Amino acid sequence: MTTRNEIVQWCNTILQAHQFKDYAPNGLQVQGTPQINKIITAVTASQAAIDFAASQQADMLLVHHGFFWKSEPLTLTGWKGKRIATLLKHNINLLAYHLPLDAHPTLGNNAQLAEKCGWLPEQQFGEQNLLNLGTLPPNQGNLGLLAAHLQSVLGRKPTCIGDFSGSLNKVVWCTGGAQGYFQAAIDAGADVFITGEISEPQYHLANETGVAFISAGHHATERYGVQALGAALAQQFGIHHHFFDENNPA
Ligand SMILES: [Zn+2]
Structure with a gap:
């Protein structure tokens, strides 16, 4: 028991x-x-x-x-x-x-999203270690490829602001409603910042700095941490675990 x-x-x-x-x-x-x-x-x-x-x-x-x-x-x-x-x-x-x-380095939403998407994490940084820096694999090396990959993994079309012809290597990400951290991602040398939501200012910032911005869905980017924690609990304590999903487009 x-x-x-x-x-x-x-x-x-x-x-x-x-x-x-x-x-x-x-x-x-x-x-x-x-x-x-x-x-x-x-x-x-x-x-x-x-x-x-x-x-x-x-x-x-x-x-x-x-x-x-x-x-x-x-x-x-x-x-x-x-x-x-x-x-x-x-x-x-x-x-x-x-x-x-x-923020958890293995079970967290950020770590789990990177694993699902095949990004190579390098470090956590910023406010309470909520931001993550890493590299994109070559098959996600431009905005079109990255957008298509995100759509196939998350089942939701992302909103992408930026130059579709340039190549991308350094990625910074933070799941959920982290659009306010875009400047911190730009300062960290990102080629692209990925989060769940977008507000009006990020459109201009992306265009004026040349750093691409992707809003991939608050719900869609935050589905995986709680599932990883539930699976870890099931394994640790031998209890039943089931994930309930909703079709939340936000
Ligand atoms: Zn959230």
Whole structure:
């Protein structure tokens, strides 16, 4: 029998959760049953993910995007009240890791995305080690090839800004909504920066600096860390793990 506390403790330690300054609490967010046999993982603790976990009689939902963000309503009303009521009704633990699950050097979203895409990581750098520098293999050595590769791996057409004729070698990436780190990627000598989302200024910055910018999807780029962590938990504790995916185009 595996206990909730063993799993939470193991994740907190592996991910060094206490070392991060974050926008939401990392670790156990909603307390449910003390014994764990089945874990569902998902990118976000949406109503759909919670309903799926309940339908599977899961004991724990493990996500990258949990609750209690700084910008979120404090009261348990509306959509937030409904999500938490569903978890409590079914005695499901909610375990969430945000930045610790982006940055982990093997299980993290950044490390897992590089592995899925075949990039060669060289170093982590920048704000809380969230940025990653590496090289692209020759079969992804220009914007057209890289875009086609990302589309085949992620199942979603990326938005690409830049010169399609130039060759690319140095890549900097950060999964999710990291468009604000584009300048840090330019300063690090990137030929291309890859993240999940784009805002208006990045279009101009890409054109004016000659550093290409790719927005490959927030959900699409952050699918893999939580799955790797779920698989590691299944192996460590001999429990069942299943990943719940959603067709989120953002
Ligand atoms: Zn995210």
